[in-house]
Amino acid sequence: MKDVDNVTITIYRYTAGLENKPGYETYKVPVKGKMTILQALQYIYEEIDPTLGFRQYCCGVQYCNSCRMLVDGHPVHTCIKVIEKEEYTLEPLKGYEIIKDLIVDWDKKIG
Amino acid sequence: MVYNYESLTTDVLVIGGGGAGARAALEASRWGAKVILAGKGPVGKSGLTPTANGGYQTPFMAEDSPELYCADQLRLGCGLNDERLLKVLSEESLSCLKELEGMGAGISWQPSHFEPTLSHPRSVMIPGKVMMQVLRKSIRSERGITLAEGWLVTRLLVNEGKVWGASVFDLKRGQFILVKCPAIILATGGLGELYSNSANSPLGIPTGSVGEGCWLAAQAGCELVDMEMIQLAVVPVRPEIISGLRHLPWGPFFNSMGQEFITPGEGPYSPLAARQVAAEITEGRGPVYIDLTDKTYRSFARHPAAKVRDKTLYRLALTPFQGRIEVAVSSLFSMGGVRINEQCETSVAGLFAAGEVSGNVHGARRTAGNAFPEIMVFGRRAGKYAALFAQENTPEKDNRKASEFGVETERIKRLIASESEGDAVSPVYIKHAIQNVMDQYVHVVRDEGGLSRAENILRTMEEDFLPRLGVTGGLVAMNLSLMEAIAVPGMFKVARMIVASARARRESRGAHYREDYPQEGPVAQHTRLLWKDECPIVDMVPVERLKAV
Numbered sequence: 057m058k059d060v061d062n063v064t065i066t067i068y069r070y071t072a073g074l075e076n077k078p079g080y081e082t083y084k085v086p087v088k089g090k091m092t093i094l095q096a097l098q099y100i101y102e103e104i105d106p107t108l109g110f111r112q113y114c115c116g117v118q119y120c121n122s123c124r125m126l127v128d129g130h131p132v133h134t135c136i137k138v139i140e141k142e143e144y145t146l147e148p149l150k151g152y153e154i155i156k157d158l159i160v161d162w163d164k165k166i167g
Numbered sequence: 168m169v170y171n172y173e174s175l176t177t178d179v180l181v182i183g184g185g186g187a188g189a190r191a192a193l194e195a196s197r198w199g200a201k202v203i204l205a206g207k208g209p210v211g212k213s214g215l216t217p218t219a220n221g222g223y224q225t226p227f228m229a230e231d232s233p234e235l236y237c238a239d240q241l242r243l244g245c246g247l248n249d250e251r252l253l254k255v256l257s258e259e260s261l262s263c264l265k266e267l268e269g270m271g272a273g274i275s276w277q278p279s280h281f282e283p284t285l286s287h288p289r290s291v292m293i294p295g296k297v298m299m300q301v302l303r304k305s306i307r308s309e310r311g312i313t314l315a316e317g318w319l320v321t322r323l324l325v326n327e328g329k330v331w332g333a334s335v336f337d338l339k340r341g342q343f344i345l346v347k348c349p350a351i352i353l354a355t356g357g358l359g360e361l362y363s364n365s366a367n368s369p370l371g372i373p374t375g376s377v378g379e380g381c382w383l384a385a386q387a388g389c390e391l392v393d394m395e396m397i398q399l400a401v402v403p404v405r406p407e408i409i410s411g412l413r414h415l416p417w418g419p420f421f422n423s424m425g426q427e428f429i430t431p432g433e434g435p436y437s438p439l440a441a442r443q444v445a446a447e448i449t450e451g452r453g454p455v456y457i458d459l460t461d462k463t464y465r466s467f468a469r470h471p472a473a474k475v476r477d478k479t480l481y482r483l484a485l486t487p488f489q490g491r492i493e494v495a496v497s498s499l500f501s502m503g504g505v506r507i508n509e510q511c512e513t514s515v516a517g518l519f520a521a522g523e524v525s526g527n528v529h530g531a532r533r534t535a536g537n538a539f540p541e542i543m544v545f546g547r548r549a550g551k552y553a554a555l556f557a558q559e560n561t562p563e564k565d566n567r568k569a570s571e572f573g574v575e576t577e578r579i580k581r582l583i584a585s586e587s588e589g590d591a592v593s594p595v596y597i598k599h600a601i602q603n604v605m606d607q608y609v610h611v612v613r614d615e616g617g618l619s620r621a622e623n624i625l626r627t628m629e630e631d632f633l634p635r636l637g638v639t640g641g642l643v644a645m646n647l648s649l650m651e652a653i654a655v656p657g658m659f660k661v662a663r664m665i666v667a668s669a670r671a672r673r674e675s676r677g678a679h680y681r682e683d684y685p686q687e688g689p690v691a692q693h694t695r696l697l698w699k700d701e702c703p704i705v706d707m708v709p710v711e712r713l714k715a716v
């Protein structure tokens with residue numbers, strides 16, 4: 057497995073209820089040792105952009121699904137997904153209404 | 168900007184969707200109550216319960232007994248546990264566990280010995296996630312329960328010593344809700360995130376365990392006890408990816424000079440071991456490592472909590488069996504909290520509490536695997552007694568007392584209006600500042616000098632920062648920064664409550680070690696706290712003994 061120093065993460069941005077068009081924003085995160093995608097999101101929220109929406113609550117054991125999202129198009133538990141390359145694209149899970157950015161409403165299935 | 172607000176009525180409002188809240192909601196519904204189960208995170212999928220390993224103490228082996236169990240807890244709790252609560256716990260933990268098994272939970276009944284000094288091994292295994300899965304399923308089949316996910320309860324509404332409702336901010340819709348109800352159950356969990364290094368934030372990701380329940384209760388005029396009793400335990404910290412991992416076997420510890428230093432016989436939850444690790448680090452002999460490299464991965468991997476994360480770790484050669492792991496002392500559990508009786512009543516009529524937010528069950532030290540029986544036994548009791556209370560007391564009909572709700576909505580509207588510009592400070596910054604104070608002065612070793620400093624710094628920061636607290640993003644759904652900003656004033660208050668209680672306890676007992684008062688006092692007494700005129704007021708009160716009945 058490759059160690060990387062920095063990772064560039066492109067994130068889907070959209071806020072329900074606001075008249076904004078969905079778009080993407082890109083962030084650069086320094087990688088300290090082994091780091092999960094969820095840890096990188098927490099870093100972005102704390103250090104770069106406090107408006108980022110993702111579910112923080114972390115069981116860390118692939119149970120709660122809070123952290124589940126599309127990583128490069130595939131559904132992944134980001135609490136256990138270790139950063140192994142220099143670029144990722146994160147999007148909300150498909151099939152649910154989006155509340156904000158990477159957060160979907162599990163009560164509202166669509167499609 | 169238009170602020171919508173809606174008003175709802177129910178019999179019982181349960182605040183907190185962890186184990187205690189889920190069990191309470193289920194029971195209240197079974198006793199005929201109309202229940203709203205509200206959680207700021209997804210119900211049954213947030214809080215500490217799903218992160219936990221799954222040790223569940225119950226005295227079920229032939230040679231064991233409820234009496235032996237109580238004697239063990241009281242000895243390790245340094246006499247600070249209320250005995251009537253212990254008795255209930257000892258007698259009902261098994262039936263609660265069997266109920267979970269009946270709901271479909273797989274339990275591994277081979278008892279383990281996580282605490283080397285207990286008289287009997289009595290921790291069976293039910294992983295937190297399994298507990299929550301079966302509870303959530305049962306709740307879904309219960310008609311009387313409305314699940315309210317993303318509801319942040321910001322204030323309890325009280326009139327003449329009796330609750331009549333709560334103010335809620337719906338994080339999903341960005342909307343205020345006034346819930347009117349005769350009975351409320353607080354099941355909001357712990358406060359470990361008042362420290363920077365916390366097993367309450369696995370991988371450094373917050374679970375939201377910032378002690379909101381203690382502040383909600385204190386603000387409502389409720390009694391709290393033993394707030395200074397915080398379990399700070401030895402936990403892996405590096406590599407960061409395993410920080411907070413709790414299911415390690417106990418092994419030899421080495422300082423940077425390669426010396427082993429822990430007193431033999433102490434286990435992973437021992438306050439003495441925690442102080443010894445902390446001393447190595449503060450006295451310059453860190454970092455400290457646990458060396459488990461001679462233990463096999465296979466025995467570790469059988470641990471239910473290990474199954475998922477550790478497959479990833481193994482691949483990265485980062486399990487504790489593939490290399491030494493750096494450890495430090497981090498917050499794990501809050502023994503103190505809201506004072507309850509056997510019916511889970513608090514000192515405020517209509518307000519009930521269960522789980523980690525409650526205060527007088529574990530005394531000066533929680534033993535491993537003793538929180539799970541607590542959340543089930545007292546969750547069940549809180550549900551029953553709150554439902555019965557609601558039958559006798561109807562919800563408030565008129566809106567005349569809604570002024571507290573108005574004050575609360577105004578407070579949050581002001582926060583929303585504040586943009587983080589100019590000299591504004593962000594909630595994340597403030598949270599870290601509070602954590603620094605707690606790390607430095609209110610950790611495993613305390614003294615009057617440090618505690619009074621902590622008090623002064625907290626008050627100064629509170630006065631300086633709170634008026635400048637700035638939220639980015641405004642009133643939008645799931646605004647994390649807003650959610651943290653709503654919690655920050657309460658974090659200050661809870662930190663001050665811990666400091667005031669730690670100052671009042673002029674002795675060392677269990678988790679609370681005072682360098683200036685290293686001896687245990689002659690009589691075990693609770694520190695009792697009430698919040699009055701913007702200040703914590705603490706006095707010492709007796710612990711309830713069974714013999715006095």
Ligand SMILES: Cc1cc2nc3c(=O)[nH]c(=O)nc-3n(C[C@H](O)[C@H](O)[C@H](O)COP(=O)(O)OP(=O)(O)OC[C@H]3O[C@@H](n4cnc5c(N)ncnc54)[C@H](O)[C@@H]3O)c2cc1C
Nearest residue numbers: 183184185187207214215216221222320356522523538539
């Ligand atoms: C890493 C770790 C391992 C552990 N292992 C064990 C073990 O093996 N055995 C054992 O017995 N104990 C263990 N414990 C302790 C145990 O997990 C907890 O004490 C217990 O799960 C707490 O349950 P609870 O229901 O009281 O609170 P939680 O499960 O923390 O639930 C609290 C709930 O309240 C919600 N909430 C909080 N504030 C608000 C608010 N203002 N408005 C709305 N909702 C709110 C949260 O979102 C959450 O849903 C462990 C703890 C940790 C951290």
Ligand code: FES
Nearest residue numbers: 115118119121135
């Ligand atoms: S945080 Fe729960 S599954 Fe990832």
